[in-house]
Amino acid sequence: MAGQTLYDKIWNQHVVSEDAATGEALLFIDLHLIHEVTTPQAFAGLKAAGRGVRRPDLTLAVADHNTPTEGQAKGLDGVTDEAARNQLKALTRNVAEYGIEYFPMGHINNGIVHVVGPEQGRTQPGMTIVCGDSHTSTHGAFGALAHGIGTSEVEHVLATQTLRARKMKNMAVEFKGAVRPGVTAKDIALHLIAKIGTAGGTGCVMEFRGEAIRSLSMEGRMTLCNLSIEGGARAGLIAPDEVTLAYVKGRPSAPKTGAWEIAERYWQTLFSDDDAVWDEVVEINAADIEPTVTWGTSPEMAIPISGQIPDPAKMSDPVKKTAAERALDYMGLEPGADLAGTPVQRVFIGSCTNSRIEDLRVAAEVAKSGKVAEGVRAMIVPGSGLVRAQAENEGLDEVFREAGFEWREPGCSMCLGMNPDILAPGERCASTSNRNFEGRQGRGGRTHLMSPYLAARAAITGVIGP
Amino acid sequence: MKAFTKLRSTAAPLTDKGKLMVNVDTDMIIPKQFLKTTERDGLSEGLFHELKTLPDGSPNPDFVLNKPQYRDAGVLIAGENFGCGSSREHAPWALLDQGITCVIAPSFADIFYNNCGKNGILAITLPLEVCEALAGQAGGSNSVFEIDLETKVVTTPDGAEHSFDYDEGRREKLLKGLDDIALTLQSEDSISAYESQRKLSTPWLETAS
Numbered sequence: 001m002a003g004q005t006l007y008d009k010i011w012n013q014h015v016v017s018e019d020a021a022t023g024e025a026l027l028f029i030d031l032h033l034i035h036e037v038t039t040p041q042a043f044a045g046l047k048a049a050g051r052g053v054r055r056p057d058l059t060l061a062v063a064d065h066n067t068p069t070e071g072q073a074k075g076l077d078g079v080t081d082e083a084a085r086n087q088l089k090a091l092t093r094n095v096a097e098y099g100i101e102y103f104p105m106g107h108i109n110n111g112i113v114h115v116v117g118p119e120q121g122r123t124q125p126g127m128t129i130v131c132g133d134s135h136t137s138t139h140g141a142f143g144a145l146a147h148g149i150g151t152s153e154v155e156h157v158l159a160t161q162t163l164r165a166r167k168m169k170n171m172a173v174e175f176k177g178a179v180r181p182g183v184t185a186k187d188i189a190l191h192l193i194a195k196i197g198t199a200g201g202t203g204c205v206m207e208f209r210g211e212a213i214r215s216l217s218m219e220g221r222m223t224l225c226n227l228s229i230e231g232g233a234r235a236g237l238i239a240p241d242e243v244t245l246a247y248v249k250g251r252p253s254a255p256k257t258g259a260w261e262i263a264e265r266y267w268q269t270l271f272s273d274d275d276a277v278w279d280e281v282v283e284i285n286a287a288d289i290e291p292t293v294t295w296g297t298s299p300e301m302a303i304p305i306s307g308q309i310p311d312p313a314k315m316s317d318p319v320k321k322t323a324a325e326r327a328l329d330y331m332g333l334e335p336g337a338d339l340a341g342t343p344v345q346r347v348f349i350g351s352c353t354n355s356r357i358e359d360l361r362v363a364a365e366v367a368k369s370g371k372v373a374e375g376v377r378a379m380i381v382p383g384s385g386l387v388r389a390q391a392e393n394e395g396l397d398e399v400f401r402e403a404g405f406e407w408r409e410p411g412c413s414m415c416l417g418m419n420p421d422i423l424a425p426g427e428r429c430a431s432t433s434n435r436n437f438e439g440r441q442g443r444g445g446r447t448h449l450m451s452p453y454l455a456a457r458a459a460i461t462g463v464i465g466p
Numbered sequence: 467m468k469a470f471t472k473l474r475s476t477a478a479p480l481t482d483k484g485k486l487m488v489n490v491d492t493d494m495i496i497p498k499q500f501l502k503t504t505e506r507d508g509l510s511e512g513l514f515h516e517l518k519t520l521p522d523g524s525p526n527p528d529f530v531l532n533k534p535q536y537r538d539a540g541v542l543i544a545g546e547n548f549g550c551g552s553s554r555e556h557a558p559w560a561l562l563d564q565g566i567t568c569v570i571a572p573s574f575a576d577i578f579y580n581n582c583g584k585n586g587i588l589a590i591t592l593p594l595e596v597c598e599a600l601a602g603q604a605g606g607s608n609s610v611f612e613i614d615l616e617t618k619v620v621t622t623p624d625g626a627e628h629s630f631d632y633d634e635g636r637r638e639k640l641l642k643g644l645d646d647i648a649l650t651l652q653s654e655d656s657i658s659a660y661e662s663q664r665k666l667s668t669p670w671l672e673t674a675s
Contacts, residue, residue, distance in 0.1 A: 013667075016660045017653055022635025026653055028660050030671055038554065040504035051647070054657075066502065083502035090504050127671070134553040134577060148553035148577055152584035152646070160650045162657060168576075198489055199547040202576055232550070234576050255670035263670045298489050319545065322485045416552075418498045425521065437493040437551060439516045 003273025005170045006239050007205045010145040010270070014128045016162055026162040030127040030144075031058055033113045034100070034154065036091040037065045037418070038132030042155035043094040053098040055161040060122055061095045061102040063088050064112045065418045069381050069408035072106040079105075084419065098158075111384020111410040114138040114352035118222065119386055121251025125240035125267040130157060135352045135434065137228040141221035142248070143240035143270045145205070148229065168205050169279035171233065172272075175210035175286045183289050184362075185220035186354060186432070186451035188212065189227035190292040194302040196282060201233030204280060207272060208238050212286035218247040219358035226353045227434055230299040239271040293464060294436045294449040295339055296327030301436075303339060305454065305466050311335035330438055331446050332426070340465040342448075346429040347372075347459040348441070349452050350381030350408075351415035354432035357390050359452040364396040366456035372404035373462030379406045379421065381413040405459065417442045430458035468586040469643030473568055473613040475540030478530045479601035486545035486571075486594075486601055492578065495549065495557040509556055510563035531564070535606025541568045541613065543601045546594065549578025558585045568613050570620070572597055583636045586643060588615060590630045600628070615641055 066084035129146035139146035228236030290304035425444025500512030
């Protein structure tokens with residue numbers, strides 16, 4: 001029998017039943033993360049059908065998408081947007097009714113769902129994890145099968161603790177060698193997406209492999225897996241190792257002594273066998289990766305920071321050409337010009353991609369070198385209450401304030417503009433988030449995705465640059 | 467979920483400078499400000515909001531669904547990787563609310579594709595050249611397409627027929643409008659058996675919360 005991939009192993013461990021005729025399986029879900037935006041209709045559906053939540057103990061709720069990132073102490077009544085307030089209150093009512101653990105806005109454990117799960121030790125290797133949010137792929141950093149689902153599926157998981165799923169394809173993304181100094185997980189991800197395109201991983205689970213991946217911290221691995229979805233793959237995976245275990249150990253929901261040893265033995269079996277069969281293989285020479293920034297309106301429109309903005313006239317693919325013309329028009333950029341030197345008005349450091357302590361430490365180092373440039377508004381939004389508290393313990397908040405950055409409260413913030421943090425039309429933003437789609441951060445807003453280091457540099461210099 | 471068997475309707479091509487739009491993302495299909503609802507209905511207001519309105523909020527006369535001859539289209543034709551981005555089911559809900567129950571494109575993003583099937587929307591994958599040919603036939607009010615899920619054939623206004631592939635399991639559910647949860651609850655014994663075995667094989671997960 002041929003060897004198995006990590007994905008095969010996790011899949012097999014979780015199949016409740018399988019319909020051979022249709023290829024559809026019922027997959028047991030170990031952890032269901034929920035938030036205010038993609039659940040109200042699911043709870044309403046449950047209620048209408050007279051169904052309950054099967055495993056509230058395997059469900060964890062946070063409020064993150066809609067929450068304002070200042071004045072959280074005022075509570076939900078202080079949320080000025082009525083629709084957002086209603087949605088947050090609906091979640092509060094629903095979790096109380098069904099007995100689901102909930103970290104509400106303002107709670108020290110509250111934050112972005114994909115920061116909170118790992119931080120609490122709820123995210124563990126070998127698990128199946130779903131959430132009504134496409135960046136659930138983040139948790140793949142622990143060697144957990146984790147992906148986004150729609151609201152109908154949220155309702156299905158609430159009612160049955162299973163998901164109807166079809167096996168996806170196995171894609172190996174092999175990084176050869178080590179990355180150059182100064183190249184971060186964000187650069188690795190943007191480089192990969194630029195190479196394979198935003199549909200490159202469609203239908204696949206991507207496993208990131210090789211020395212460059214092994215050398216990443218858990219924060220870096222989460223950044224990379226977070227962006228799998230931007231490469232079209234619903235899930236990304238990195239096999240657990242001693243870095244993973246060291247991160248999980250001692251967290252509130254991690255297995256305690258005794259159970260830990262049993263869990264550890266199982267986790268050590270979670271890797272792709274040498275003779276595993278891959279449906280697709282992508283190879284990347286890690287030394288080729290440079291600090292990378294997006295220039296357009298899709299995450300695949302990314303180039304090295306030292307590069308020139310592509311010229312649609314030189315593109316042979318008519319589809320890419322039309323898309324590039326539209327993107328340049330929207331972004332207000334000239335083909336052939338250097339990307340470096342482009343002025344920004346806003347800087348956003350945060351989101352489920354880059355709002356963890358390591359990201360903030362990198363940004364703070366840069367912040368020590370100067371002041372936020374004239375005409376630039378720069379926001380730091382920690383990923384959770386705990387990240388915020390840790391940063392404050394380390395004095396990072398002082399460094400940021402001193403340099404002229406705004407030090408905010410946790411939440412999704414300007415990543416998706418569902419809360420008061422948005423761009424004005426035409427404003428250009430250096431952003432550590434995950435999507436540069438038209439209007440994503442506010443209608444007419446122009447987003448350049450980049451690492452926390454480059455975003456902090458842009459804040460200080462006022463321009464995109466190395 | 468409403469069943470999908472056969473649809474006779476006009477079709478609207480989503481184009482930019484004459485080319486089918488690629489990578490139409492979920493933020494484009496329905497932007498964030500419309501996600502704060504706790505209902506599934508009424509989302510057509512937000513459908514393609516930034517494409518269909520001008521910066522001052524007035525309707526963009528050039529947007530296809532604003533043109534009278536396409537306003538009632540039940541079919542949408544687009545380019546590759548339609549529905550990429552977020553998992554928001556508000557995207558198919560907005561299409562449904564607009565009366566669009568069939569989307570035809572060369573490829574779809576996984577989560578969006580899945581969400582369509584759960585909401586009675588038929589997402590059909592056809593090669594780019596066929597999608598372009600279909601778009602060429604989408605002339606508005608008098609150009610009626612027929613989409614038959616029984617036979618898996620799209621018939622264009624000029625009578626040309628295009629067969630498409632569609633997963634049998636999904637097809638069965640869509641044809642009958644079946645509710646996944648009711649189906650799964652029939653497997654209650656299997657789920658309980660799995661849970662009992664799980665307590666033994668991965669006991670630490672039982673006490674994780």
